[in-house]
Amino acid sequence: MSGDAVSGDARQDRDDLVAFFAKRFPDVEFSDHANGAYALDEAKARQWREIEDFPPYEPMIDEGERLFNTAFSNGSGYAACFEHEGIGIKQRYPRFDPDTRQVVTLELAVNHCRELNGESPLSYTGEAITAITAYMAFTSRGQKFDISVPEGAESAFNQGKQFYYSRRGQLNFACSNCHLDAAGLRLRAEILSATIGHATHWPAYRFKWQELGGIHRRFAECNEQVGAVALDHQSEAYRNLEYFMTVMNNGMTLNGPSTRK
Amino acid sequence: MRMAWLLLILACAGPMEISGSADARTPEAHVAHNESVQTVIQTARQKFQQALKLDYAWRVTADLISEAEKRMAAGDTQGAHDAATRALLSAEASILQAEHESRVWRERLPKTATSNVKK
Numbered sequence: 001m002s003g004d005a006v007s008g009d010a011r012q013d014r015d016d017l018v019a020f021f022a023k024r025f026p027d028v029e030f031s032d033h034a035n036g037a038y039a040l041d042e043a044k045a046r047q048w049r050e051i052e053d054f055p056p057y058e059p060m061i062d063e064g065e066r067l068f069n070t071a072f073s074n075g076s077g078y079a080a081c082f083e084h085e086g087i088g089i090k091q092r093y094p095r096f097d098p099d100t101r102q103v104v105t106l107e108l109a110v111n112h113c114r115e116l117n118g119e120s121p122l123s124y125t126g127e128a129i130t131a132i133t134a135y136m137a138f139t140s141r142g143q144k145f146d147i148s149v150p151e152g153a154e155s156a157f158n159q160g161k162q163f164y165y166s167r168r169g170q171l172n173f174a175c176s177n178c179h180l181d182a183a184g185l186r187l188r189a190e191i192l193s194a195t196i197g198h199a200t201h202w203p204a205y206r207f208k209w210q211e212l213g214g215i216h217r218r219f220a221e222c223n224e225q226v227g228a229v230a231l232d233h234q235s236e237a238y239r240n241l242e243y244f245m246t247v248m249n250n251g252m253t254l255n256g257p258s259t260r261k
Numbered sequence: 262m263r264m265a266w267l268l269l270i271l272a273c274a275g276p277m278e279i280s281g282s283a284d285a286r287t288p289e290a291h292v293a294h295n296e297s298v299q300t301v302i303q304t305a306r307q308k309f310q311q312a313l314k315l316d317y318a319w320r321v322t323a324d325l326i327s328e329a330e331k332r333m334a335a336g337d338t339q340g341a342h343d344a345a346t347r348a349l350l351s352a353e354a355s356i357l358q359a360e361h362e363s364r365v366w367r368e369r370l371p372k373t374a375t376s377n378v379k380k
Contacts, residue, residue: 013370020371165369166362170319170351174362176369229318237316 006250010149010157014248017180021194025184033197034252036260040184041191048259057134057205057257060127060212064135067128072117078132081113090133090140091254094243096153103156103239106133107214124233130212134203137256145199145249153243160244163237164195170227178222190261199246201258212257215242294338301345302329308352317359322351 006014018030028039038045068086071077079085093106104112107129111121122129149157167174176195178187183194202215209217216238220230231237305326312318325348332341 016371162363162366165366167358167366168317168362170321170355172358174366174369180369180371224320227320229313229320229323231316 006147006247007149007151007154007157009154010247013161014250017196017248020180021183021196025194030196030251031253033194034200034255035258036193036197036201037191039197040193044191051259055205055257055259057203057212057259060131060134060205061138061257064131064133064138067132068135072114072119074117076117078110078113081109081116086136087139088143090137090256091143091145092147094239094246095147096150096156096243098150098152101152101156102236103153103160103243105234105239105242106136107234108239124214124216127211130203130214133214134212134257137202137254140254141256143254145246145252145254147243147247147250149247156240157244157247159237160240160242163241164244168223168226168228173226175222195245195248197249197252199242199249200252200254201256201260203257205257205259207259207261294342295333298329298333298338298342298345301342301349302326302333305329305345305348305352308349308356312352312355312359315356315359317355319351319355322348322355325351 021028021033022030025040032039035045035048038048068078079087082089090106093109094103096102097104102108107124110129110132111124114121122132164175167177178192179195179198182192185192199215202218203212204215204218205212214233216233219238219241220233223230305322309318309322309326312322325344329341329344329348332338332344
């Protein structure tokens with residue numbers, strides 16, 4: 001981690017969360033939280049590892065690679081838009097862009113790239129962008145999150161943080177009520193996973209969805225289950241939320257795409 | 262505390278329980294009532310838009326507004342009035358929630374040794 005680039009407060013927030021979960025789950029290694037709820041339930045983890053031996057998302061990685069390498073009509077391609085030609089870079093996304101003062105997620109960067117090259121942007125709910133980001137995530141497996149919070153980014157970071165700790169919806173729940181206070185407890189048939197580890201494995205193949213989906217789709221579902229109206233994928237609020245959550249995952253190893261229930 | 266009660270009341274009353282009984286009204290009273298129901302629906306819609314802008318809208322508000330519109334179209338004025346009133350209450354509660362949360366969210370940060378010392 002190039003920790004100097006993370007503002008003191010953001011670093012403190014991340015360390016506080018890591019300390020909180022170390023105390024809550026003394027037997028769970030920090031790095032194991034990248035497996036979400038499976039880090040907290042050995043029986044489910046065993047099933048899950050068997051699934052991961054023959055992952056259902058594999059064809060989508062191939063499709064993503066094909067799309068990623070398909071030239072735009074001007075002859076250029078995605079590789080030209082990214083450092084290291086887009087290979088093994090996801091650990092630095094989302095990133096704060098000081099020029100636009102916006103959080104840029106990988107999905108947003110992919111569409112910026114298209115627009116720069118005269119292509120129309122992809123739908124954030126469609127299969128193509130999910131496949132491309134799945135391929136990019138795959139090439140970043142094993143890297144550790146290293147998200148910086150440079151000067152000027154504090155406001156976006158704090159908005160994401162406020163979102164995470166604010167109660168919402170008719171049922172009046174904050175993300176933190178479930179994924180911090182109640183982490184490790186059961187909610188119906190599910191075990192609530194910890195905040196740390198939430199960003200490592202996207203896009204994820206969920207059996208409920210029967211396909212790969214991005215982290216904003218999961219945000220929307222978690223909002224809706226407490227009775228809140230979900231926000232648009234890639235809305236500013238969700239991008240800031242993803243930024244905050246990913247900074248909280250700094251130092252964790254990327255393991256996407258992955259499968260979840 | 263008042264906030265918690267309001268939310269609890271709304272949480273307990275599911276949108277399925279609305280029942281209408283417009284039968285006992287005279288035709289004249291019915292017309293006047295019609296207009297006031299339209300006003301309540303309109304106000305509920307405005308408050309819902311306000312909650313949406315705050316990123317704080319509740320799904321039940323939208324459900325109750327369309328419930329009210331459906332009842333209205335079916336001539337069930339009393340049912341429409343009940344649904345619209347609850348839509349309005351839920352929209353107001355969601356806006357209250359937004360205001361309340363903007364003040365208290367920091368209380369939910371993890372209470373570890375470091376963060377306790379810090380603030």
